[in-house]
Amino acid sequence: MxxxxxxxxxxxxxxxxxxxxxxxxxxxxSKKVYEDKLLIGILDINPASKGHVLLMPKExxxxxxxxxxxxxxxxxxxxxEVDGCVxxxxxxxETTIFIANGAAAGQQSxxxxxxxxxxxxxxGLEMLDISGKEAPKEEIKEVSAKIGPHLxxxxxxNLPALGFKAPAGTGQKLTKEQVLQLIDSNLQIKNIxxxxxxxxxxxxxxxxQLSQLFKDFDLxxxxxxxxxxxxxxxxxxxxxxxxxK
Amino acid sequence: xxxxxxxxxxxxKQNLLYEDEDVLAVLPEKQAAKGHVLVAAKNHHDNIQEIDxxxxxxxxxxxxxxxxxxxxxxxxxxxxxxxxxxSIIKKGGHFHIDVIARKSEDGLNFLWSPKRLPEDExxxxxxxxKDKCDMIGVKKKKEVINLDRKPEKLESSExxxxxxxxxxLSKEGKKYNKxxxxxxxxxxxxxxxxxxxxxxxxxP
Ligand SMILES: [Zn+2]
Ligand SMILES: [Zn+2]
Numbered sequence: 179m180x181x182x183x184x185x186x187x188x189x190x191x192x193x194x195x196x197x198x199x200x201x202x203x204x205x206x207x208s209k210k211v212y213e214d215k216l217l218i219g220i221l222d223i224n225p226a227s228k229g230h231v232l233l234m235p236k237e238x239x240x241x242x243x244x245x246x247x248x249x250x251x252x253x254x255x256x257x258x259e260v261d262g263c264v265x266x267x268x269x270x271x272e273t274t275i276f277i278a279n280g281a282a283a284g285q286q287s288x289x290x291x292x293x294x295x296x297x298x299x300x301x302g303l304e305m306l307d308i309s310g311k312e313a314p315k316e317e318i319k320e321v322s323a324k325i326g327p328h329l330x331x332x333x334x335x336n337l338p339a340l341g342f343k344a345p346a347g348t349g350q351k352l353t354k355e356q357v358l359q360l361i362d363s364n365l366q367i368k369n370i371x372x373x374x375x376x377x378x379x380x381x382x383x384x385x386x387q388l389s390q391l392f393k394d395f396d397l398x399x400x401x402x403x404x405x406x407x408x409x410x411x412x413x414x415x416x417x418x419x420x421x422x423k
Numbered sequence: 424x425x426x427x428x429x430x431x432x433x434x435x436k437q438n439l440l441y442e443d444e445d446v447l448a449v450l451p452e453k454q455a456a457k458g459h460v461l462v463a464a465k466n467h468h469d470n471i472q473e474i475d476x477x478x479x480x481x482x483x484x485x486x487x488x489x490x491x492x493x494x495x496x497x498x499x500x501x502x503x504x505x506x507x508x509x510s511i512i513k514k515g516g517h518f519h520i521d522v523i524a525r526k527s528e529d530g531l532n533f534l535w536s537p538k539r540l541p542e543d544e545x546x547x548x549x550x551x552x553k554d555k556c557d558m559i560g561v562k563k564k565k566e567v568i569n570l571d572r573k574p575e576k577l578e579s580s581e582x583x584x585x586x587x588x589x590x591x592l593s594k595e596g597k598k599y600n601k602x603x604x605x606x607x608x609x610x611x612x613x614x615x616x617x618x619x620x621x622x623x624x625x626x627p
Contacts (some may be wrong), residue, residue: 209549212556219556221549224537229548242487254483255476256559261508262472263555267550268548271470272509275520276533279490280501283525284534297507305533308452308505308521321458325492326440329448331459333441342481346473347442386436398558 179411181244198289202236216252219260219308226303229268233260242279242290247340254291261294262364271342273298274306354395361404371404429463429517445478446485456531458524459498462486467516473516475516486520491533503533 191201201208202218210217213232222230230407235253239245259275261380276293278285297303334345363366370378374408379397382388432449440460452463454523462485466599474482476602490502506520511571525531 192607210550211549213560214462214560215435221545221552222537225540226535226538228544229552231496231552233613241551243491250484250487251476251480252518254480258471258474258476258479259559260552260556262553263559265509269557270506270509275504275506278501278533279494279504279612280525282499282527282529283501283503283523284532285501297509303535305535306453306505307507308523310451310455310459311432312452313454314448314515317454317457318452321497321591322438322450323442325458325460325489329441329489329492336488337443337481337484340484342477342484345441361507363527374501380458 189238189240192288193242196238196287196289198234198287198291199238212256212263214252214256216249217256218231219256222293226293227297227301229270230266230294231260231264231294232291233257233294234289238288239290240288242277245290257292257294264294264296268296270296270298274303276306354400356389357400358394358403358407360391361400362407368404368408370400375401375405427467427516429519429590431464433465440489441485445481448485448489455521455523456495456525458499460486460489460493460522461519462489462522463517465517465518468518471506471518479518482518482520486522489522493522493524497524500527501525503578505533527529 199344200206201220207225209221210218211221216235216237217233222232224304233253233256235245235249237249237251242250257275261275264273265271274293274297275294295306297306304340305348311379313371330345337345340360354390361371367378370381372412378401382392382397427446433447435440436442438452438521439447445465446462446464448460448462453461462482464474464478464482466474466478471479486504488538490504493499493502501527503523505523512558523531523611605610
């Protein structure tokens with residue numbers, strides 16, 4: 179994610195004030211339990227329970243979406259491992275992973291971190307055992323309508339780029355018009371369809387993304403429409419187009 | 424499978440927001456706040472340690488994007504991301520993360536009252552956990568040696584293999600999604616910007 183110069187400046191100012199950046203630089207003492215190239219894990223000096231670990235990127239990221247993929251993945255992988263170590267070391271079976279994004283959620287430091295909190299029955303931390311109230315159906319519908327399409331679009335766009343399996347496409351069904359538009363905007367596919375439709379038809383089932391794209395459509399019909407759309411234009415019109423250019 | 428709450432959700436698709444091969448996101452009937460998304464693994468696991476790195480990253484990324492959606496589309500001021508790592512079996516066998524929209528003065532409080540432990544007890548806990556954590560890298564190296572191959576070569580060849588696998592896919596992904604991307608690009612840019620700017624302003 180590109181930051182504007184103002185945002186960069188704001189983060190630099192945060193960094194200068196950040197206790198955790200100073201801990202990472204070794205300027206302030208801490209009880210370190212884990213360290214690698216990207217991450218550091220320390221004991222919380224004001225723990226929720228015995229063995230409460232703060233795992234964080236060494237780089238100062240104020241919010242989760244700013245963490246680059248390599249660091250994010252490392253953070254999650256090592257959360258699992260450090261969490262396992264905490265359990266072994268304290269002979270406990272349960273922990274809660276806790277993240278606060280934003281001051282309203284209780285984020286107390288501008289340095290992003292993840293809490294690993296050892297749990298035990300009757301430990302007084304029951305607020306971390308999430309239980310809700312039966313919500314009115316209209317409210318669920320409203321929230322679903324507001325965030326569902328956005329979440330699907332964001333995941334469909336980002337997960338494959340991050341190296342995860344492409345979403346199954348729930349709620350993301352393309353209309354025939356959209357599929358035709360997609361082909362029209364992609365010269366490479368369009369050319370194969372126009373020049374060698376049979377080859378293209380053989381290609382589709384072998385290619386996961388193509389087969390996903392066309393699975394709800396009659397391929398012959400689509401190909402026919404692509405050909406119709408790109409019928410060579412009349413010479414007169416073509417030269418007019420060129421003249422305008 | 425009907426006895427498993429999460430398998431039932433996946434089957435009935437009740438209040439389902441999102442689903443792919445590994446992950447599902449739903450709005451649970453019992454909402455801890457207006458805007459409470461439950462992100463769950465589709466597979467059964469006994470505890471978080473049993474989940475593959477890749478699958479766990481996938482689940483956490485989904486939770487992170489769900490948090491961004493709550494922020495952007497539900498005007499949340501912040502979000503909490505909370506997960507239990509051990510008693511998954513009791514809860515139905517699926518690792519799951521609660522993503523909860525927060526507003527200033529919403530009356531919710533997930534924060535604990537901080538404890539103070541004596542210095543020598545803190546030191547003892549530190550050394551116990553650190554001793555275990557020091558083995559994190561070591562365990563892996565041992566595994567590599569057991570395979571009777573040179574560590575560097577193994578790593579680099581694995582890396583190359585995964586790169587080679589990943590490349591054609593992502594290339595083609597880009598191609599075929601071009602219009603989609605174009606259409607959404609401006610939108611998403613704005614989304615990210617607004618999310619970022621708003622969040623930065625709310626920083627303590
Ligand atoms: Zn910092
Ligand atoms: Zn199940």
